[in-house]
Amino acid sequence: MGAQLSSLVKVLVISAVGAALIKYGLPYGFNLAAIAPSNGGALAAILLPAIVMAGLLWWRSTSQTS
Known part of the structure; x- marks a missing residue:
């Protein structure tokens, strides 16, 4: 059960970081056009x-x- 919870937390953290990069990073810092x-x-x-x-x-x- 602990391994499953650990995997779930990792997926949630990676997803949150990816969403933050898309929302805040693309328009301002990466010189890429938004979606x-x-x-x-x-x-x-x-x-x-x-x-x-x-x-x-x-x-x-x-x-x-x-």
């Missing part, structure tokens, strides 16, 4: 981290059972 205000761009920006995390967790669970 384009389109429905497709917004959908991709929201779903891509979840899809990547799901893929990593799936890969990790299949590699542990083998």
Whole structure:
């Protein structure tokens, strides 16, 4: 149970840092344009981290059972 809680806290902290970088860092410090205000761009920006995390967790669970 402790390992699961630790993993959950790590994911939440990484997610919060990523969200803060996107919200505050991109427009001011990284000299990159903000995410384009389109429905497709917004959908991709929201779903891509979840899809990547799901893929990593799936890969990790299949590699542990083998």
